[in-house]
Amino acid sequence: MAAVHPLRTDDWWRDAVIYQVYPRSFADGDGDGTGDLAGVRVHLAYLAELGVDAVWFTPWYLSPLVDGGYDVADYRAIDPAFGTLEEAEKLIAEAAEFGIKVIVDIVPNHVSDQHAWFRAALEAGPGSPERELFHFRPGRGENGELPPNDWPSQFAGATWTRVPDGEWYLHLFTPEQPDLNWSHPVVRREHEDVLRFWFERRVAGVRIDSAALLAKHPDLPDFVEDVDPHPYIDQDEIHDIYRSWRAIADEYNGVFVGEVWLPDAERFARYLRPDELHTAFNFNLLACPWDADRLRRTIDDTLAEHAPVKAPATWVLCNHDVTRTVTRYGRTDTGFDFDTKTFGTPSDLALGTRRARAAALLTLALPGSVYLYQGEELGLPEADIALDHIQDPMHFRSGGTDPGRDGCRVPLPWSADALHFGFGPGSEPWLPQPADWAQYAVDRQDADPDSMLSLYRTALLLRRSHAGFGDGPMTWLPAEAGVLAFARTDGLVCVVNLSDSPAELPAHESLLLTSGPLDEQGRLPADTAVWLRT
Ligand code: TEU
Numbered sequence: 001m002a003a004v005h006p007l008r009t010d011d012w013w014r015d016a017v018i019y020q021v022y023p024r025s026f027a028d029g030d031g032d033g034t035g036d037l038a039g040v041r042v043h044l045a046y047l048a049e050l051g052v053d054a055v056w057f058t059p060w061y062l063s064p065l066v067d068g069g070y071d072v073a074d075y076r077a078i079d080p081a082f083g084t085l086e087e088a089e090k091l092i093a094e095a096a097e098f099g100i101k102v103i104v105d106i107v108p109n110h111v112s113d114q115h116a117w118f119r120a121a122l123e124a125g126p127g128s129p130e131r132e133l134f135h136f137r138p139g140r141g142e143n144g145e146l147p148p149n150d151w152p153s154q155f156a157g158a159t160w161t162r163v164p165d166g167e168w169y170l171h172l173f174t175p176e177q178p179d180l181n182w183s184h185p186v187v188r189r190e191h192e193d194v195l196r197f198w199f200e201r202r203v204a205g206v207r208i209d210s211a212a213l214l215a216k217h218p219d220l221p222d223f224v225e226d227v228d229p230h231p232y233i234d235q236d237e238i239h240d241i242y243r244s245w246r247a248i249a250d251e252y253n254g255v256f257v258g259e260v261w262l263p264d265a266e267r268f269a270r271y272l273r274p275d276e277l278h279t280a281f282n283f284n285l286l287a288c289p290w291d292a293d294r295l296r297r298t299i300d301d302t303l304a305e306h307a308p309v310k311a312p313a314t315w316v317l318c319n320h321d322v323t324r325t326v327t328r329y330g331r332t333d334t335g336f337d338f339d340t341k342t343f344g345t346p347s348d349l350a351l352g353t354r355r356a357r358a359a360a361l362l363t364l365a366l367p368g369s370v371y372l373y374q375g376e377e378l379g380l381p382e383a384d385i386a387l388d389h390i391q392d393p394m395h396f397r398s399g400g401t402d403p404g405r406d407g408c409r410v411p412l413p414w415s416a417d418a419l420h421f422g423f424g425p426g427s428e429p430w431l432p433q434p435a436d437w438a439q440y441a442v443d444r445q446d447a448d449p450d451s452m453l454s455l456y457r458t459a460l461l462l463r464r465s466h467a468g469f470g471d472g473p474m475t476w477l478p479a480e481a482g483v484l485a486f487a488r489t490d491g492l493v494c495v496v497n498l499s500d501s502p503a504e505l506p507a508h509e510s511l512l513l514t515s516g517p518l519d520e521q522g523r524l525p526a527d528t529a530v531w532l533r534t
Contacts (some may be wrong), residue, residue: 013205013278013369014312015470016053017460018103020373023060024068024319025431026413028424034036037083037091041423043414044091044098046442050377050453051460054101056257058320060088064114066176067393068320068409070209071112075194092202101204103257108191109210110177118178124171126167133187135170135216144168146317150222151232154210157397170220171215172232174393182214182241190249199252206249211258211271211280214238230394234267242276249278257281257314264307272311279369282306282314286322290329290355290527292482292498303474306368310525312471313368317359320374324408327382329355341386343403349381351527357515358496358529362484365494365531366460368476372456373411378440379452382407389432406431416441456480456513462512462531468492477506483524487534493496508532 021040029038037060047055059069062077069079078085092102111118117133124130126138137148139162147160148168160168161175170179180187183515195206215235223231242256249256258280262268271277288298306313318325330352331345356379363370385406390396395404411429414422416438423429438444445451463469468490479485482499485506492512497503502523512531 011471011479012053013099013257015367016101016369017051017364017463018054018056018257018369018371019047019050019052019425020056020058020319020371020447022058022068022374024065025429026374027412027414028420028426028429031424031426033424033427034081035423036081037078037087041087041091041094041515044094046101047095047100048098050457051464052100052372054103054204055095056103056205056371057105058107059107059209064176066112067174070107071110071174071177072107073112074113074116075106076197089201096202101126102202103205103207103255104198104203105207105209106191107196107209108172108180108182109213110179113176113178121169122163123498125165131167132170132482133181133184135181135220136167137170137220139168148266149220149231151220151299152223153397155394155397156402157400162470170216171334174397176393179216180214182216183218183237188241188244192244195245195248195254199254202498203254204256205255205278208256208258208277211242212238212260212262212340213534214241220223234262234264237274239270239276241489242271246275246278254281259430261529265301269305269311272306272309274309279311279314279438281316281319281371283316285363286316286318290359290498292484295362295498296476296484303367313366314371315363315366316370316512317363318338318373318408319371320373320409321405322408324380324382325356325359325376326352326379328352329359330381344384347381352381353452354527357452358527360452360456361459361494361513361515361531364463365469365486365488365492367470367472367488369394369470373408375408375410377453377456378412378442378445380410380412380437380440383410383431383434385410385431388510391431410434413437413441417445417475455513458513459531466490466492466512491534493532493534494529495524495532497524502526505530505532506534508534 007454023033026035027039027043029036060078060081060082061072062074063069063071078088095102121130121134139146140146144166151159153159154172162168171177212234215237217231221231256277258271258277260271260280271280282302284298284302288294302313309319327347330349390406392404392406410431410433411423421428421441445453468488475487479483480503483497483503485495487493502519502525510533514530516528
């Protein structure tokens with residue numbers, strides 16, 4: 001296959017399908033039970049066959065892995081559990097040969113407490129320039145025994161930890177993830193260097209973790225509900241940081257995708273102004289229940305919020321932080337909830353799978369780019385992780401009430417009959433795989449034209465070969481209650497039936513793909529989607 005020039009200038013990102021690899025759980029090349037770069041290299045052909053344009057790697061840097069790698073000790077080194085920098089370079093080059101671009105994940109809000117800067121700050125003591133790179137403060141109360149402010153954490157639990165000399169430091173996530181002080185020029189310069197480091201290594205893009213949290217109100221005031229502005233979410237100063245980043249990305253034709261969870265559409269769009277980020281994750285779809293009216297409104301709102309800044313929308317059904325799609329869509333009695341998880345919440349997986357298949361055709365037909373989280377193409381459900389195997393700090397910080405995010409991070413099943421379903425040749429995987437996962441293994445699905453994997457492969461191939469998909473206009477078509485129907489250019493039409501009864505299809509020339517069989521009268525059954533050519 002011809003190598004793709006790493007500096008090609010087209011707008012590939014406006015309609016790309018980007019596959020998220022969680023390296024720890026993708027494939028274990030060396031047999032130590034943890035996924036690694038060697039494992040990814042073995043399966044690059046699989047990703048090419050699936051038909052994705054790019055791969056986003058969640059953090060692969062040196063890390064104590066307290067928060068799955070989102071606690072970075074060195075942004076320029078690969079964690080030995082995953083491989084070496086040389087291997088990452090090889091992987092980027094090999095992926096390019098398959099026509100696959102690489103996106104790395106930068107975590108600018110915080111570092112690991114094992115990062116050289118934080119260790120130096122602890123050692124240097126109060127008042128030192130080393131401490132200024134973080135948010136160290138004396139405590140409140142008579143003896144400084146109370147935290148400096150009342151900020152709520154992004155995870156449950158405290159946001160301040162006291163060190164032996166009496167000062168406190170801020171961490172919006174775990175104590176092992178101290179927040180950086182983004183008003184410090186050294187912090188800014190360092191991250192600009194890190195961006196260059198990875199762009200020099202020919203990555204095509206950068207995902208920015210917790211992108212709206214970097215800037216803090218300089219006084220670190222208490223949090224007062226409903227006052228504007230929030231003291232640490234979406235501070236105005238943040239945009240200056242991304243403008244300087246954009247100038248660097250432009251030198252390399254690199255692109256950004258920001259992790260921006262903001263309810264306010266207008267504030268969200270600010271991140272996507274032409275001199276800031278190219279794209280940001282749109283989590284509206286993922287947070288929307290399986291309901292035609294609400295989905296339609298979500299799609300309209302999303303497109304409307306992107307239009308003024310001319311940025312393409314991104315569509316995300318799941319990632320490494322939320323309950324897997326199949327399980328979510330299968331929850332009928334307890335209601336749909338992507339975020340707050342409950343132990344043992346029942347889910348009808350057959351129903352969830354039907355809906356996830358339909359949702360795949362829906363999202364892949366919408367204007368913009370699509371993110372696909374590893375295992376989504378296999379229809380993996382959320383796994384129940386036994387208490388003594390849970391590793392996610394979110395579980396522990398919730399006081400044990402939230403099962404955490406491990407259930408969507410279970411090592412992938414590659415072959416039904418192999419040890420650990422082909423995840424790796426040696427030790428037990430770092431999280432246990434459910435015993436009944438042979439049915440989801442890649443080799444099983446490979447041979448089955450009706451499998452989720454086959455559906456994704458066909459859909460991605462069709463999406464690539466029809467110019468009407470991807471970026472561009474869409475128009476809603478009249479449809480029965482509970483049915484979504486819309487047209488793209490070139491006569492392409494997508495119909496999704498979210499009602500309880502079969503729906504008549506609009507007149508069409510040919511049927512390109514269905515997420516499940518039509519009924520005997522040629523109607524579209526409930527929880528089924530179709531792509532038509534009219
Ligand atoms: O997540 C950012 C974030 O705000 C999460 O708390 C998110 O709201 C939550 O996981 C939803 O359930 C990013 C990463 O995606 C996550 O894996 C990291 O743990 C976090 O940043 C800290 O770096």
